[in-house]
Amino acid sequence: MSSDESNATEPVDATHDDAGHAEQGEEVAEQDVADDVEAAEEPAAEPDPNIVPVTLNGREIEAHKGELVIAAAERHDAYIPHFCYHPRMKSVGMCRQCLVEVDTGRGMQLQPSCMITVSPEMKIETESPTAKRAQEGMIELLLANHPLDCPVCDKGGECPLQDQAYSHGPGESRYVEEKRHFEKPIPISDLVLLDRERCILCDRCTRFADEVAGDKLIHFTQRGNQTQVMTFPDEPFASYFSGNTVQICPVGALTAEPYRFKARPWDLTAEESTCTTCSVGCRVVVQSSRDEILRYQGVDSDPVNHGWLCDRGRFDFEAVNSDLRLTDPLVKTEAGLTPTSWNAALNGAARLITDALAAGGPDSIGLLGGARGTNEDAFAWAQLADALGITYRDAQLGDGLPASILGLNRATIDEAASASTIVLLGPDIKEELPVLYLRLRDAAVEGNSTIVEISSVDTGLTRYAKHSLRHQPGLQADTVQRNSELLTGDDVVVVVGRGNLAESPDETMAALAAVLDANPNAKVLPALRRGNVVGALSVGMAPADDDHDGLATLRAAADGKLELLILLGADPLNDCPDTGLARRALAGARRVISIDTHRSESTQLADVVLAAAAYGEKSGTTTNIEGRVTVLADKVTTTGTARPDWMMAAELALMLDVDGDLVNVSSVDDVTAAIAAEVPAFADVTPAALVAERNGVLAGVVAGTLSDAVSAAGQRNSYDHRLVVGRKLYDRAIGTAMSHSIAKLAPGAAIHLHPLDIDALGASVGDDLQLIGAQATAILPVAANHAVPRGIAWAPFNQDGSVIETLIDATASVTDVKIEVI
Numbered sequence: 001m002s003s004d005e006s007n008a009t010e011p012v013d014a015t016h017d018d019a020g021h022a023e024q025g026e027e028v029a030e031q032d033v034a035d036d037v038e039a040a041e042e043p044a045a046e047p048d049p050n051i052v053p054v055t056l057n058g059r060e061i062e063a064h065k066g067e068l069v070i071a072a073a074e075r076h077d078a079y080i081p082h083f084c085y086h087p088r089m090k091s092v093g094m095c096r097q098c099l100v101e102v103d104t105g106r107g108m109q110l111q112p113s114c115m116i117t118v119s120p121e122m123k124i125e126t127e128s129p130t131a132k133r134a135q136e137g138m139i140e141l142l143l144a145n146h147p148l149d150c151p152v153c154d155k156g157g158e159c160p161l162q163d164q165a166y167s168h169g170p171g172e173s174r175y176v177e178e179k180r181h182f183e184k185p186i187p188i189s190d191l192v193l194l195d196r197e198r199c200i201l202c203d204r205c206t207r208f209a210d211e212v213a214g215d216k217l218i219h220f221t222q223r224g225n226q227t228q229v230m231t232f233p234d235e236p237f238a239s240y241f242s243g244n245t246v247q248i249c250p251v252g253a254l255t256a257e258p259y260r261f262k263a264r265p266w267d268l269t270a271e272e273s274t275c276t277t278c279s280v281g282c283r284v285v286v287q288s289s290r291d292e293i294l295r296y297q298g299v300d301s302d303p304v305n306h307g308w309l310c311d312r313g314r315f316d317f318e319a320v321n322s323d324l325r326l327t328d329p330l331v332k333t334e335a336g337l338t339p340t341s342w343n344a345a346l347n348g349a350a351r352l353i354t355d356a357l358a359a360g361g362p363d364s365i366g367l368l369g370g371a372r373g374t375n376e377d378a379f380a381w382a383q384l385a386d387a388l389g390i391t392y393r394d395a396q397l398g399d400g401l402p403a404s405i406l407g408l409n410r411a412t413i414d415e416a417a418s419a420s421t422i423v424l425l426g427p428d429i430k431e432e433l434p435v436l437y438l439r440l441r442d443a444a445v446e447g448n449s450t451i452v453e454i455s456s457v458d459t460g461l462t463r464y465a466k467h468s469l470r471h472q473p474g475l476q477a478d479t480v481q482r483n484s485e486l487l488t489g490d491d492v493v494v495v496v497g498r499g500n501l502a503e504s505p506d507e508t509m510a511a512l513a514a515v516l517d518a519n520p521n522a523k524v525l526p527a528l529r530r531g532n533v534v535g536a537l538s539v540g541m542a543p544a545d546d547d548h549d550g551l552a553t554l555r556a557a558a559d560g561k562l563e564l565l566i567l568l569g570a571d572p573l574n575d576c577p578d579t580g581l582a583r584r585a586l587a588g589a590r591r592v593i594s595i596d597t598h599r600s601e602s603t604q605l606a607d608v609v610l611a612a613a614a615y616g617e618k619s620g621t622t623t624n625i626e627g628r629v630t631v632l633a634d635k636v637t638t639t640g641t642a643r644p645d646w647m648m649a650a651e652l653a654l655m656l657d658v659d660g661d662l663v664n665v666s667s668v669d670d671v672t673a674a675i676a677a678e679v680p681a682f683a684d685v686t687p688a689a690l691v692a693e694r695n696g697v698l699a700g701v702v703a704g705t706l707s708d709a710v711s712a713a714g715q716r717n718s719y720d721h722r723l724v725v726g727r728k729l730y731d732r733a734i735g736t737a738m739s740h741s742i743a744k745l746a747p748g749a750a751i752h753l754h755p756l757d758i759d760a761l762g763a764s765v766g767d768d769l770q771l772i773g774a775q776a777t778a779i780l781p782v783a784a785n786h787a788v789p790r791g792i793a794w795a796p797f798n799q800d801g802s803v804i805e806t807l808i809d810a811t812a813s814v815t816d817v818k819i820e821v822i
Contacts, residue, residue, distance in 0.1 A: 097139070682700070766782065769819050
């Protein structure tokens with residue numbers, strides 16, 4: 001609009017005269033002077049003391065105080081070649097590939113950019129002729145002995161040395177001497193192979209093992225030209241985190257046996273997803289070729305896993321490709337479980353539900369599971385249960401803690417890893433939630449956190465705990481009360497979970513109540529193990545009360561009160577600590593429907609088996625222990641005719657002619673949107689928000705109160721041992737058992753006693769001992785274990801050859817056993 005047009009459209013005030021305009025002008029002038037005076041009196045904004053001005057390749061940039069030159073340069077799109085530098089580990093300046101010119105006021109000098117921090121007015125040249133010559137020289141030196149393995153090396157196509165030889169190398173080498181030769185490859189563990197002649201001695205793998213994992217099992221050996229990475233004699237690289245060294249190795253020196261010679265990077269397609277092996281929710285990249293999953297790689301999610309994965313989560317992709325996958329639904333016939341069509345299977349399942357409702361009403365049906373699937377799977381089945389009036393439901397099978405723990409003042413993983421005091425009240429985090437172990441270990445070693453550990457036996461974090469308090473099973477609440485002065489402070493996080501499956505969860509809840517009595521402001525991070533147990537409980541698979549939880553459901557089935565038991569990815573015969581109860585439940589339930597990815601002991605007893613899509617075959621969302629909701633990738637085609645669990649629930653809802661939103665969903669996004677609309681805590685977890693937030697969306701917390709729990713355990717008598725049953729990372733879980741590379745790593749069944757207790761029994765290591773409990777007797781070989789206090793018998797749960805579960809009574813506060821030599 002022109003100025004004339006603008007003036008023509010302004011309204012005219014007939015009362016304005018020249019005098020009025022003059023007065024108005026004087027007022028404006030006076031106001032301007034007042035504003036100038038006020039502005040002059042205001043102090044100038046203080047510069048940010050954490051910002052450091054530097055010059056990078058001739059342009060002014062802002063770096064952060066204490067920031068390494070290489071990190072500052074990369075933040076401003078100036079790539080500096082490197083091999084030994086890793087942002088999650090301490091710099092060591094081993095490879096010298098990151099040499100750049102730096103002027104701190106005394107002239108330009110070549111400096112390793114990973115070893116020098118920024119300073120005010122620093123000048124940095126990453127592309128000067130001098131810097132380029134230095135970088136070319138380092139590449140030439142590194143290639144002097146590096147073998148020409150690129151055509152066969154697994155790292156080819158994604159190798160930093162290969163890439164930087166092209167981008168920052170001299171183009172040709174002046175070295176013509178014979179290269180070094182070693183035997184290749186050497187298996188340094190069951191999962192990792194070493195080609196020593198490819199190693200460039202960058203120290204990444206050894207630093208990770210020492211600094212991050214705390215498993216100093218590989219190190220440099222020899223000297224000079226013979227320096228090499230190697231394990232200690234007769235000690236394999238038996239770390240739970242060995243796969244991370246393969247991922248961060250900048251050459252092909254370390255390769256993973258499950259992936260070796262399987263594919264090339266250009267053969268792979270990749271999509272980000274979330275690991276559901278446990279409930280930490282590590283971010284991963286799922287890579288496949290020819291519609292088959294071949295590899296998982298860690299993604300650096302700052303609030304969760306920092307790029308690390310445990311070996312179980314990294315290598316259990318083999319279960320998805322297993323020949324033992326359920327490819328089609330099955331129905332029980334005289335010949336056993338027989339493949340059938342989906343139409344017949346779903347009609348059979350609908351008929352079983354209808355018959356159960358007619359015979360005994362909604363209280364004659366029990367629904368167990370949901371923690372192995374997605375939020376959408378659990379929500380859909382919970383909605384179906386609501387529509388049918390089913391009250392017996394639980395995502396846990398007596399192996400966790402009451403769902404009320406999710407309503408407490410919940411901490412995030414970041415908050416736990418930065419808390420001034422971390423109270424460990426639960427399982428061995430290294431065995432059950434391995435990457436959380438890495439975060440908490442880092443908090444104690446590199447941070448300022450104090451760990452207070454309260455447990456019956458030593459755990460992976462014991463050596464990092466400032467206070468490690470031992471207690472007999474059933475007496476942990478008493479231990480908390482006697483040491484309450486250690487739990488005070490303004491920044492306390494309690495990591496709480498089920499530390500002993502041979503002990504009632506009431507004992508843990510009573511101990512947690514004692515902690516919160518000592519410090520009501522403490523936050524709680526629930527250390528529940530199963531992949532999506534928090535999500536399943538949050539979206540509707542939580543029991544209304546203790547009378548309808550997982551154990552109550554199994555007891556109702558065992559007493560013949562259930563017409564139908566529906567197993568949603570659950571295997572009570574292996575998941576429930578009380579095996580006797582689980583057996584009676586599956587025998588007592590008149591009919592059983594099982595939804596699973598593989599055959600299990602429980603599916604073998606089902607009347608109808610519905611083949612479920614596995615991880616990597618379906619999209620949706622999952623929720624980790626802190627309530628962070630992240631997406632899952634639908635990367636490969638489902639095996640056979642398997643279907644997502646939510647789809648089965650939706651189809652059954654149509655067949656059963658029930659009311660509700662479930663009958664209107666046609667895609668997984670519809671179910672995700674329905675969760676956001678129906679579940680208050682997930683109101684912000686919309687499909688759009690999940691796309692926008694790469695690290696996921698934190699769900700809200702529906703405030704609740706701690707369920708009443710009173711310790712009922714007494715002191716142990718002098719001639720019995722009190723039983724502690726815990727989990728190991730590798731066991732008979734489907735994901736492990738069906739992955740041949742890690743299935744062999746399960747330790748097997750044994751009873752672990754203190755060496756002095758073994759001597760007192762007159763036994764020797766390896767002898768079979770008879771354990772006599774209140775409801776069963778078991779025979780197991782004995783192992784000596786200094787981590788087990790005297791008077792306690794520790795055994796791993798769900799191992800091959802294990803019978804320890806037969807001794808556990810889910811109704812008892814603790815389990816005492818008498819031990820005899822056979």
